[in-house]
Amino acid sequence: MRIxxxxxxxxxxxxxxxxxxxxxxxxxxxxRSEGVERQATQAFTKIDALLQELGSASDRIITVAVYLADIGRKAELDLAWDRWVPQDSSRWPMRSCVQAGLASGVLIEVVVTAVRDLEEN
Structure with missing residues (x-):
């Protein structure tokens, strides 16, 4: 099987x-002119599209690592997060969130691991 x-x-x-x-x-x-909440929303939208293209979806995410330029702005991330994750708590992914040095203007970077149904690919 290929990567x-x-x-x-x-x-x-x-x-x-x-x-x-x-x-x-x-x-x-x-x-990159937007604040953390809007940047998070944009990143989540891009994640959704990438997952879909590879036969997965946000409700199949296992883990999420969130890197914030300023951990003091985590509450802004949480606003976007609450809109993005499924309402059903049995489908919530595990999430970590840490402060990291990011490129200029980047306030958030999101990395996910998800599963896909091989029957669909």
Whole structure:
């Protein structure tokens, strides 16, 4: 079975990869003039699209790692998070959130691991 890779906007890296029934995806916001909540919403939307392209979905996410430029703004992330995750608590992914040095203007980066149904691919 081959590794599937979707190109990222930046060169020499993938925005998402899949192998067997696992999918990994990473996203940041395109509009870096926005605050944490809007950047998170944009990143989550990109994650959704990447997962869909590789045969998964946000309700199949196992883990989410969130990197914030300023951990003091975590409450803003949580607003977008609450809109994005499924309402059913049995489908909530495990999430970690840490402060990290990110590129200029990037306030949040999101990395996920999800499962996919191989019958659909």
């Amino acid at each position: 599937e890779r979707l190109p990222a906007r930046a060169g020499r890296r993938s925005g998402a990869s899949a192998y067997k029934d696992l999918v990994w995806a990473v996203a940041t916001a395109d509009d």
